[in-house]
Amino acid sequence: MTSPLLDVRDLSVDFHLPGRPPGHAVSRVGFTLQPGEAMGLVGESGCGKTTLSLALLRLLPPQGRIVSGSVKFNGRELLALSEPEMANVRWKDISMIFQGAMNALNPVASIGAQISEAVRRHYSFMTPVEARTRTAELLDMVGIGAARAGQYPHQYSGGMRQRAMIAMALACSPQIVIADEPTTALDVMIQAQILDLLDRLRRELGLAVIFVTHDLGVVAELCDKVLVMYAGVTAEYAGVDEIYNQPRHPYTQELLKAFPDLSRPRAALNSIPGYPPRIDALPPGCRFAPRCPAVFDRCHIDQPALHALTPEHLAACHLVESES
Amino acid sequence: MKSLRFLAARLGWAFLTILFVVTLNFFIFRVLPGDPARAGLRDPRLTREAVEAIRVRFGLDKPVINCVQALNPFEAGDCLVNPLDTQFFIYFGNLLRGELGISYHTNRPVADHLGQMLWNTVLLIGAGQVLAILLGVALGVLAAWKSRTRIDVGALLFSLLAWSLPTFWLGIILLFWGSSRFGLPIGGKLTPGLPFVSQAAMLKDLGRHLLLPTLTYTIVFLGEYMLIMRSTLLDILSEDFILTAKAKGLRTFQILKDHALRNAMLPMVTLIALNLGFTVAGAIQIETVFSWPGLGGAVFNAVGQRDYPMLQGAFLLLAVSVILANLAADLLYSLLDPRVRVD
Amino acid sequence: MTDQPTLITGRAFWRGFRRNRIAVAGLAMLLIALAAAVFAPAVAPYDPYAPVAITVESIYQRPGPAHWLGTDDAGKDVLSNFIFGARVSLTVGIFASFISVVIGGLIGISAGYFGGRLERWLMRFTDFMLVIPDLPLIVVIVAITRPSLTNIILVIGLLGWTTTARLVRSQTLSIKERKFVLRARSIGAGHLHILRRHIFPLVLPLLVVNSVLIISLAILNESTLSFLGLSDPTRISWGQMLNYAFERGAMSSRAWWVLVTPGFGIVWLVLGFTLLGHGLEQVLNPRTEWHHLTDHPRMVSLPAPLNPQP
Numbered sequence: 001m002t003s004p005l006l007d008v009r010d011l012s013v014d015f016h017l018p019g020r021p022p023g024h025a026v027s028r029v030g031f032t033l034q035p036g037e038a039m040g041l042v043g044e045s046g047c048g049k050t051t052l053s054l055a056l057l058r059l060l061p062p063q064g065r066i067v068s069g070s071v072k073f074n075g076r077e078l079l080a081l082s083e084p085e086m087a088n089v090r091w092k093d094i095s096m097i098f099q100g101a102m103n104a105l106n107p108v109a110s111i112g113a114q115i116s117e118a119v120r121r122h123y124s125f126m127t128p129v130e131a132r133t134r135t136a137e138l139l140d141m142v143g144i145g146a147a148r149a150g151q152y153p154h155q156y157s158g159g160m161r162q163r164a165m166i167a168m169a170l171a172c173s174p175q176i177v178i179a180d181e182p183t184t185a186l187d188v189m190i191q192a193q194i195l196d197l198l199d200r201l202r203r204e205l206g207l208a209v210i211f212v213t214h215d216l217g218v219v220a221e222l223c224d225k226v227l228v229m230y231a232g233v234t235a236e237y238a239g240v241d242e243i244y245n246q247p248r249h250p251y252t253q254e255l256l257k258a259f260p261d262l263s264r265p266r267a268a269l270n271s272i273p274g275y276p277p278r279i280d281a282l283p284p285g286c287r288f289a290p291r292c293p294a295v296f297d298r299c300h301i302d303q304p305a306l307h308a309l310t311p312e313h314l315a316a317c318h319l320v321e322s323e324s
Numbered sequence: 325m326k327s328l329r330f331l332a333a334r335l336g337w338a339f340l341t342i343l344f345v346v347t348l349n350f351f352i353f354r355v356l357p358g359d360p361a362r363a364g365l366r367d368p369r370l371t372r373e374a375v376e377a378i379r380v381r382f383g384l385d386k387p388v389i390n391c392v393q394a395l396n397p398f399e400a401g402d403c404l405v406n407p408l409d410t411q412f413f414i415y416f417g418n419l420l421r422g423e424l425g426i427s428y429h430t431n432r433p434v435a436d437h438l439g440q441m442l443w444n445t446v447l448l449i450g451a452g453q454v455l456a457i458l459l460g461v462a463l464g465v466l467a468a469w470k471s472r473t474r475i476d477v478g479a480l481l482f483s484l485l486a487w488s489l490p491t492f493w494l495g496i497i498l499l500f501w502g503s504s505r506f507g508l509p510i511g512g513k514l515t516p517g518l519p520f521v522s523q524a525a526m527l528k529d530l531g532r533h534l535l536l537p538t539l540t541y542t543i544v545f546l547g548e549y550m551l552i553m554r555s556t557l558l559d560i561l562s563e564d565f566i567l568t569a570k571a572k573g574l575r576t577f578q579i580l581k582d583h584a585l586r587n588a589m590l591p592m593v594t595l596i597a598l599n600l601g602f603t604v605a606g607a608i609q610i611e612t613v614f615s616w617p618g619l620g621g622a623v624f625n626a627v628g629q630r631d632y633p634m635l636q637g638a639f640l641l642l643a644v645s646v647i648l649a650n651l652a653a654d655l656l657y658s659l660l661d662p663r664v665r666v667d
Numbered sequence: 668m669t670d671q672p673t674l675i676t677g678r679a680f681w682r683g684f685r686r687n688r689i690a691v692a693g694l695a696m697l698l699i700a701l702a703a704a705v706f707a708p709a710v711a712p713y714d715p716y717a718p719v720a721i722t723v724e725s726i727y728q729r730p731g732p733a734h735w736l737g738t739d740d741a742g743k744d745v746l747s748n749f750i751f752g753a754r755v756s757l758t759v760g761i762f763a764s765f766i767s768v769v770i771g772g773l774i775g776i777s778a779g780y781f782g783g784r785l786e787r788w789l790m791r792f793t794d795f796m797l798v799i800p801d802l803p804l805i806v807v808i809v810a811i812t813r814p815s816l817t818n819i820i821l822v823i824g825l826l827g828w829t830t831t832a833r834l835v836r837s838q839t840l841s842i843k844e845r846k847f848v849l850r851a852r853s854i855g856a857g858h859l860h861i862l863r864r865h866i867f868p869l870v871l872p873l874l875v876v877n878s879v880l881i882i883s884l885a886i887l888n889e890s891t892l893s894f895l896g897l898s899d900p901t902r903i904s905w906g907q908m909l910n911y912a913f914e915r916g917a918m919s920s921r922a923w924w925v926l927v928t929p930g931f932g933i934v935w936l937v938l939g940f941t942l943l944g945h946g947l948e949q950v951l952n953p954r955t956e957w958h959h960l961t962d963h964p965r966m967v968s969l970p971a972p973l974n975p976q977p
């Protein structure tokens with residue numbers, strides 16, 4: 001096997017708030033990404049998907065600390081880079097489409113300027129004219145048309161803003177794009193268009209993509225593998241077929257029950273009773289124990305390890321221990 | 325098309341406000357107890373002929389407005405006078421011709437005095453404001469960027485202190501210190517009686533006179549600009565688009581300059597516009613302390629000399645300048661903010 | 668989750684307040700000033716209103732054992748004048764700002780709550796008053812009428828409400844649209860009831876912070892008026908002391924003590940109110956303490972350093 005494009009191991013992020021115990025937002029999460037591969041990152045709201053994504057780019061807010069792990073991009077340890085070196089990696093190698101494009105775009109700068117700014121930052125050899133040509137090319141690619149480069153975000157519709165974000169994310173031909181819920185707050189038609197666009201560009205450009213989403217339907221359509229997170233830990237990590245056909249973690253099973261019909265998967269993800277635990281008051285045993293339908297005594301005491309059912313199928317549950 | 329409408333609306337608004345001020349100015353001086361217009365006629369410095377001339381020229385023998393006599397509002401007999409033959413319209417007509425009355429103190433038309441004074445005030449305010457804005461913005465950016473560090477706390481306390489300084493007192497202290505320690509001039513615009521050999525020599529003298537008043541101005545306004553810049557920037561720097569800019573790998577300086585400051589300029593322009601009134605307050609105090617020959621100093625002198633036409637004229641000119649400057653700020657705002665600029 | 672407003676409780680407020688050093692410092696400064704003003708006759712070494720024989724020796728005496736802060740142009744003890752001067756500043760500040768805040772609050776709440784034509788006219792009027800420069804207008808009116816303490820309070824108070832009105836209006840507008848107000852309306856609660864029970868309690872914190880700011884503006888305005896010669900001749904105020912000093916040769920006599928002392932008083936009071944207001948604002952509206960450019964040197968805090976290249 002070739003060495004992976006992105007190799008994340010054991011990554012943990014704590015949040016330190018004054019007067020509270022540290023919150024373990026992400027605990028010992030790992031995954032790999034091959035060139036051109038699409039991975040789904042799913043889980044309920046607050047389970048640490050955004051925190052994990054930001055940690056990869058080292059963009060955590062000041063309360064957040066990466067307390068263990070390693071992130072290797074093409075064999076290079078990102079966590080050991082200096083801040084200026086890291087700034088060169090951002091966008092050039094790994095770019096990100098943020099949750100909510102309206103707020104992620106500067107309201108008083110034109111779309112074109114915001115794209116070409118990224119181009120010029122990482123392709124310093126380009127003249128302003130070349131950067132503008134590149135910007136026009138990108139806008140054409142996402143179906144906006146170069147003519148609208150001079151317009152401002154408020155002149156774009158919601159879907160177009162998201163397209164502009166995509167164009168911006170592709171500006172420096174990164175190898176990995178992290179798309180953090182790229183379609184929330186868009187209506188269903190537009191959601192489908194944006195996802196199609198992302199999927200098409202991914203295939204054309206050979207990008208590796210991390211799709212962060214609540215939506216298992218999206219994952220089924222677009223991804224090669226899935227990382228299911230619960231309260232900051234990996235619940236299950238496997239190829240998309242295993243996840244859908246042989247889910248082994250009770251949480252994954254519950255999630256799938258919430259979407260019985262994959263052809264109408266857009267319903268809200270709220271049918272698992274109860275709420276995830278607070279990250280600064282986690283249960284001592286399995287983090288899912290308070291809500292797990294298959295819970296038994298040991299679950300309240302021991303944290304389950306991540307068991308490998310096959311080399312490509314991992315699940316963190318006492319129930320699968322015997323099979324690994 | 326739409327922007328034309330915007331322009332027209334703004335112009336109309338400014339025009340209405342000026343009308344409002346003109347009316348206010350008239351009534352304050354004619355109707356308030358004390359009746360300076362008439363009191364002024366009893367000024368012993370005026371000759372009988374001068375009094376008569378003023379009475380006729382400014383219609384002081386006419387009713388204030390139709391049916392309302394200044395001293396006796398219940399005397400209804402005058403209701404049939406021609407409305408154009410009232411003090412208000414005579415005042416208004418005089419204004420349109422640029423006549424603001426005769427100074428009791430110098431017996432020369434008020435308008436003649438005010439022209440030069442306006443420019444002196446603009447020079448002083450301009451220099452002070454430009455410096456205060458530049459320094460205030462710089463300090464505010466620094467404080468917001470380094471928020472919650474010692475730099476921030478220091479800048480914050482400095483600004484609160486600067487904001488709390490009475491302008492005139494700071495002026496006095498700087499004047500006391502600057503004149504005794506550095507031999508700077510104790511006031512005025514140019515050293516009187518000094519023959520200037522060249523333009524450069526004159527500018528140098530002007531600069532020496534401007535130094536302390538400008539410094540006072542700068543310190544007093546710096547604090548507020550810094551505070552606003554800081555709190556605006558703290559909001560902006562928490563916005564998602566700043567995170568986007570950081571994720572793009574942009575360097576901090578570029579993010580501050582191209583993303584944060586550009587957004588912060590809008591509230592700044594609004595603040596500067598709102599501050600124009602305080603600017604004038606500053607001018608009155610500083611020009612008084614430094615005997616600067618401007619409109620603010622004129623207000624002070626007119627109060628001391630009970631020179632009501634002068635006071636009225638200076639007030640009117642100050643108010644109208646503020647209104648026009650406000651208009652300019654409004655238009656500037658619409659140029660800066662793409663969301664207001666209509667295509 | 669309801670959207671019932673989370674009104675900060677008295678106890679939570681005090682806890683936040685006590686922890687805010689800026690607010691506590693401001694309050695302490697104000698309490699000292701207040702004590703000086705109230706107990707002025709007991710604290711001041713001389714009676715500033717008692718006549719003094721003016722001799723060449725008695726005027727502009729340097730600070731010394733008899734007069735800790737020297738004497739002024741009339742031979743009066745500067746320290747005693749200084750202590751008594753706090754009374755005018757505090758009186759004007761508090762009463763004038765009370766007038767301003769009541770007017771501004773009423774205009775702002777009615778404009779925001781009732782909307783429609785009333786709002787248009789009220790706000791138009793506010794905008795008119797907002798662009799007219801305050802201080803010149805105050806100077807003009809006080810100069811024409813008589814500079815008595817009452818007049819000064821009235822004029823400053825009646826002209827200082829514009830910013831309050833605008834702030835209160837926008838706050839009212841946003842509260843009005845909240846669900847619990849809409850609900851109260853839909854079950855037929857009367858305007859007075861809604862205003863008293865739902866709107867006012869939520870506008871109050873803003874009014875408190877704002878009135879502290881307005882007090883400091885009023886104090887600055889009063890001292891400026893007095894400095895320009897428009898002070899109540901029967902009362903000693905700091906601005907008046909500076910006016911006499913400035914006009915009567917303190918500069919040329921190099922009598923720095925007469926120039927520095929009263930200004931120090933003004934700064935003390937205004938700074939006290941400013942700090943209190945700033946601190947209150949922080950307590951009532953705590954904002955996040957960080958932003959995206961906050962330095963974050965410890966983002967990667969691994970137990971053992973990683974080797975840069977494997």
Ligand SMILES: Nc1ncnc2c1ncn2[C@@H]1O[C@H](COP(=O)(O)OP(=O)(O)OP(=O)(O)O)[C@@H](O)[C@H]1O
Binds near residue numbers: 023047051052061279
């Ligand atoms: N700046 C912060 N300070 C403290 N805690 C935080 C911060 N940001 C996130 N958290 C906590 O970290 C946990 C993970 O949050 P995160 O935003 O990563 O979740 P998410 O999976 O992206 O959720 P969503 O689907 O709603 O976007 C949450 O419990 C959240 O409360």
Ligand code: SF4
Binds near residue numbers: 249289290299319
């Ligand atoms: S370990 Fe226990 S509680 Fe946790 S998921 Fe498995 S069965 Fe449920």
Ligand SMILES: [Mg+2]
Binds near residue numbers: 049050
């Ligand atoms: Mg998220």
